[in-house]
Amino acid sequence: MKARVFVTLKNGVLDPQGKAIGNALHGLGFGTVGEVRQGKIIDIELGEKDETRAKATLKDMCEKLLANTVIEKYEIELRK
């Protein structure tokens, strides 16, 4: 099974990189751009067939390593 984990900053946590990207987009003439937030994607191959178990394992990975839950939130997406 394959999984994709999205790690992004929690709402309300300042994202200076997102801000810089937003400013650059404005500079390029994309005048309709509002707030920009950035994050990371982690693709994981998992030797697991059961979706529930896979999700539980991935959640554990996020809590222990993939995200710093003081500042970041995460979303897990299972892919076929």
Add this chain to the structure above:
Amino acid sequence: MKSAVVVFPASNCDRDAAVALEQVAGEKPKMVWHGDSELPPVDLIVLPGGFSYGDYLRCGAMAAQSHIMRDVKKKAEQGVAVLGICNGFQVLTETGLLPGALMRNANLKFACRPVGIVVEETQSKFSRRYNKGEVVHFPVAHGDGNYFADDDTLDCLEGENRVVFRYAEGDNPNGSARNIAGILNEKRNVLGLMPHPERVCDPLLGGTDGTRLFKSLVEALS
């Protein structure tokens, strides 16, 4: 005072810390590799500055999972003094030994210069040789030193006098919450700070303001 300096791959202030410790304590610290599973019996453990594991994932995140950190955590919980400088501070927050997190500098620039630091708290093993309210100068050298914690945590840190060092007003290099530069854990045996006291322990290198931090430790732990 017996001390140990943990060396991670891409630590780069481990030798500076060792030289400062030897100068002040008169005894060479043990250098302990991140892959070792146990520290020798010591009074002080130093987690040095650098870019452990290339700052992969998040600064300090990989180092926090290394073998040696299990023993550092155990010893910290037993009351052994732990000093985390710069990357060492990031490792301490990632391990959960200190609250909060160190985020990308607010202006996205790597900050590398001496900064004015106010010593806010002198009732600690790490700062007893300073005067309360005194301004000292330590260099900073980091891209991720922007201390973040929720308001309750920040209030708690201030209420319990656990903010030991603060950037002087107008000299905050990274956007850190409430100008925080260094904090203690609840039991006051773990200190993390972004500036580098070990780089100002010799007049030839531009100052000696950092020496008293190590002298404080020798006095408290010998």
